[in-house]
Amino acid sequence: MAENSIKIRAKLKDDVVTVKALMTHPMETGNRKDSKGETIPAHFIQEITCSAAGKEVINAQWSGGISKNPYISFKFKGGREGDDLTLTWMDNKGNSDSATVKVG
Amino acid sequence: MNTDLKRRMLLRGTIAGSAIGIAIGAGLLTPKAVLAAWPKEAFTAKDIPGALHSLMGADNAEESGEINIKAPDIAENGAVVPVTVSTTLPDVESIAIIAANNPVPLIANFNLLDGAEGFVSSRIKMGKSGDVIAVVKSGGKLYRTSKEVKVTIGGCGG
Numbered sequence: 001m002a003e004n005s006i007k008i009r010a011k012l013k014d015d016v017v018t019v020k021a022l023m024t025h026p027m028e029t030g031n032r033k034d035s036k037g038e039t040i041p042a043h044f045i046q047e048i049t050c051s052a053a054g055k056e057v058i059n060a061q062w063s064g065g066i067s068k069n070p071y072i073s074f075k076f077k078g079g080r081e082g083d084d085l086t087l088t089w090m091d092n093k094g095n096s097d098s099a100t101v102k103v104g
Numbered sequence: 105m106n107t108d109l110k111r112r113m114l115l116r117g118t119i120a121g122s123a124i125g126i127a128i129g130a131g132l133l134t135p136k137a138v139l140a141a142w143p144k145e146a147f148t149a150k151d152i153p154g155a156l157h158s159l160m161g162a163d164n165a166e167e168s169g170e171i172n173i174k175a176p177d178i179a180e181n182g183a184v185v186p187v188t189v190s191t192t193l194p195d196v197e198s199i200a201i202i203a204a205n206n207p208v209p210l211i212a213n214f215n216l217l218d219g220a221e222g223f224v225s226s227r228i229k230m231g232k233s234g235d236v237i238a239v240v241k242s243g244g245k246l247y248r249t250s251k252e253v254k255v256t257i258g259g260c261g262g
Contacts, residue, residue: 029208057216059217065203075221
């Protein structure tokens with residue numbers, strides 16, 4: 001996968017870290033057909049994991065029903081400024097990418 | 105994280121030819137019981153009870169006023185419908201997002217682990233108008249709420 005497929009931000013406010021991430025991915029369901037009537041093969045992110053300071057805080061399983069170039073946001077407690085926050089995705093073709101930011 | 109990912113991929117690769125793989129093929133073990141892999145059955149189920157059953161082990165979700173779905177009343181573009189689910193239920197283990205009228209209703213499942221708040225937000229595709237359903241697993245029980253979204257242009261045909 002292309003580099004920097006993930007844009008991610010993590011902001012600490014009042015004890016809660018809010019994470020927002022955008023990924024670049026076609027998210028093909030496998031139900032669509034191209035202009036020649038041929039099925040476009042399924043190609044979507046299946047799994048997301050996110051960990052803060054080495055501890056997993058959330059993981060998600062997705063279908064092709066998530067929009068193209070997916071967005072995810074979530075919140076967690078117990079994070080500190082400067083903690084490493086890592087988000088990793090893996091798609092149904094075995095591609096994966098990962099990005100790390102510091103909680104700010 | 106990276107090594108963990110590699111381990112998972114390795115596990116997945118191995119499964120095909122291993123005894124575990126055979127057991128899965130024979131229906132003796134569900135893949136979910138072997139490793140926390142992508143729940144294929146739940147994501148191919150055409151009906152909501154089927155999806156919930158294979159994802160969460162039960163389908164008797166109780167209506168709850170403590171779950172809030174934020175989504176537009178009318179979505180002009182079904183390919184991108186912003187949905188935010190938040191809940192004040194205690195001990196939230198997971199949140200699933202379902203579009204009732206999609207060919208495959210289950211869209212996403214989020215497992216909330218250490219410290220995660222009862223809040224997830226994403227953008228989903230909707231083939232046509234219908235209910236967006238959020239199912240929250242809290243203290244081992246399922247709770248749900250729904251919100252109707254009218255779609256003017258479907259998102260599944262592109």
